[in-house]
Amino acid sequence: MDLDAVRQHLESTVMVDTVRISRPTGTPILDVVTGLVGPAPAVLVWEGPGAVLSAHGLGTVERLVGGKWLDDTSSWYGLVTPLAAPLAQRGDRVEVAAAASATAGTVGRVWQVLDPAEASTVEVARVTRLDEITTP
Structure with a gap:
């Protein structure tokens, strides 16, 4: 599998929103x-390209890419960002x-990071x- 091609495909087809990560100080x-x-x-x-996907959305991307590239998530949402x-x-x-x-439904919603971003030898x-x- 050409991992660089998979990375480019994800960045051009999935990470099409602009996401913002901020850290409370x-x-x-x-x-x-x-x-x-x-x-x-x-x-x-x-602040840059990315996607917020539900657990269902993460599974859909996996099928589009044509291979398993992440483990099942216990969380309902996942943030996908470029390696940069x-x-x-x-x-x-x-x-x-x-x-x-226009139908994304994610603008105006806020999430909290549950765990540090996943990291591995091959990403x-x-x-x-x-x-x-x-x-409330």
């Missing part, structure tokens, strides 16, 4: 007027800044397990 700030806790201060870690992207860390926040498809993409952050 402090404690969330309490708004004394509203009594609501705001977001924690954060730094931008990565930095390794995400547990607790990082992930957002889709711009979706290539074609960065895969990071996510959990959606939902508001």
